[in-house]
Amino acid sequence: MSDKYLEIANSALGKKIFNAVGLPDPVPLLREDATQPHKLSGQLLLGESLGAVFAKSIGAFVESAGIKRYSESLEGRGHLVFDASGIANAQQSTQLHSFFSQHLKSLAPSGRVIVIGHKPSALRDTEHAAIQRGLVGFVKSLAKEIGRKGATANLVFVDNGGDRALEGPIRFLLSAGSAFMNAQVLTVATPVAALADSKDVDWAKPLAGKTVLVTGAARGIGLAISQTMARDGAVVIGVDVPQSQDDLAAAMKAIGGLSLPLDITDADAPERLRGFCSAHSPTLHAVVHNAGVTRDKMLSRMTAHQWDLLMQINFDAVQRINKALLQTELLDDGGKIIGIASISGIAGNIGQTNYGFSKAAIIGMVEALAEPCAARGITINGVAPGFIETQMTAAIPFFTRQMGRRLSSLGQGGLPVDVAEVIGFFVSPQAAGINGNMVRVCGQSLLGA
Numbered sequence: 001m002s003d004k005y006l007e008i009a010n011s012a013l014g015k016k017i018f019n020a021v022g023l024p025d026p027v028p029l030l031r032e033d034a035t036q037p038h039k040l041s042g043q044l045l046l047g048e049s050l051g052a053v054f055a056k057s058i059g060a061f062v063e064s065a066g067i068k069r070y071s072e073s074l075e076g077r078g079h080l081v082f083d084a085s086g087i088a089n090a091q092q093s094t095q096l097h098s099f100f101s102q103h104l105k106s107l108a109p110s111g112r113v114i115v116i117g118h119k120p121s122a123l124r125d126t127e128h129a130a131i132q133r134g135l136v137g138f139v140k141s142l143a144k145e146i147g148r149k150g151a152t153a154n155l156v157f158v159d160n161g162g163d164r165a166l167e168g169p170i171r172f173l174l175s176a177g178s179a180f181m182n183a184q185v186l187t188v189a190t191p192v193a194a195l196a197d198s199k200d201v202d203w204a205k206p207l208a209g210k211t212v213l214v215t216g217a218a219r220g221i222g223l224a225i226s227q228t229m230a231r232d233g234a235v236v237i238g239v240d241v242p243q244s245q246d247d248l249a250a251a252m253k254a255i256g257g258l259s260l261p262l263d264i265t266d267a268d269a270p271e272r273l274r275g276f277c278s279a280h281s282p283t284l285h286a287v288v289h290n291a292g293v294t295r296d297k298m299l300s301r302m303t304a305h306q307w308d309l310l311m312q313i314n315f316d317a318v319q320r321i322n323k324a325l326l327q328t329e330l331l332d333d334g335g336k337i338i339g340i341a342s343i344s345g346i347a348g349n350i351g352q353t354n355y356g357f358s359k360a361a362i363i364g365m366v367e368a369l370a371e372p373c374a375a376r377g378i379t380i381n382g383v384a385p386g387f388i389e390t391q392m393t394a395a396i397p398f399f400t401r402q403m404g405r406r407l408s409s410l411g412q413g414g415l416p417v418d419v420a421e422v423i424g425f426f427v428s429p430q431a432a433g434i435n436g437n438m439v440r441v442c443g444q445s446l447l448g449a
């Protein structure tokens, strides 16, 4: 669905009027070029604090990835990356202030700020740990300052052993695919499975030879996830309710995928799903639990049916499918499980006690399964979308819809593809160090911030 406010704000006349009356004027975000996905370009300034430990490896990778790197100042505008891992006390934090206050004017519209730090709990020195935690507040505040120009700021915390796996998240954050991921913290740790070297990955088709399963694939975010995975070379097995089988079949045909009309709450759904997958491929690379519904009502008027139906689709079916898959070796070594939560599961939302509960439980699932999955070479991560332009949000009343869009630091709603690109990163060959992460894809919505 189109965002008329965004269109008017970016017309010549609209720009003048919006500036004159002081209305927020969000800019259209740059997204992946379908003909050259994952291609990195432009320039970046890489700064580091004294005692920083990660900048060296980032510098080497960036140059080989096609981005021009500067260490003193940019010629023109570009991205700003700062390794703050050496900052261990208040005096040293001046280095962070100095870098950004000096160079922020060189940040490109839709540019990226990336700050890198140590995961605080991995540090022995308590003052060092405390001040590294401070980077979260810094990045979230900076994201609010730069969002109006479509620029984002994110933080990467490196856990023990995560330095080897840092390239994947940096590459993704520098790409156009991270357009609507803003003010988030990614934690990178020891890879749970083999980690591909950037030079060995065919970035035109990073998922070539992989099979992925996507539930709720007939429309909305699930369709975008399927299209993005297919663009990246995967064979997609799309699942959706039998009532949507024509849409599902057309969608899968268009991307060379396979369709499985199935209600995931059916008693035999997990076994049928597993059987279908193993009949088509000896291994499954990823399962994306996207199917979900809302059944909004004030709790005092919510029927047991509205509660139960939602919990069965949004949570119970997900658990049963995971169990069925994990009972076998179908998920390959390096396999991925992806949960879809929601901002409602973080902030809560009026009339959504059932939905908020189910989505917070998905966050719980990612947290609870991270360790047991890692022991099997599998990662589990999740996304919590904010306001995304789909049929689900098109049904929201006009003024609430406008509020939902403008409440983000980027001043607009996201597109289904924005959620899909983050998931594409989670399942990519360089994400083996990303496990147990829950990332909001919300443009830094004020809700639940």
Ligand code: NAD
Pocket: 215, 216, 217, 218, 219, 220, 221, 222, 239, 240, 241, 244, 262, 263, 264, 265, 289, 290, 291, 292, 293, 313, 340, 341, 342, 343, 384, 385, 386, 387, 388, 389, 390, 391, 392, 393
């Ligand atoms: P959507 O309603 O457009 O699509 C959901 C799909 O899931 C539909 O095709 C539907 O038929 C399918 N589905 C529902 N029940 C099913 C079942 N029992 N078995 C199989 N398939 C089933 O929704 P969307 O906006 O694309 O949302 C996708 C996911 O993202 C959901 O989990 C939703 O909760 C979550 N989400 C969406 C937003 C948003 O702004 N749109 C925000 C936060 C989270």
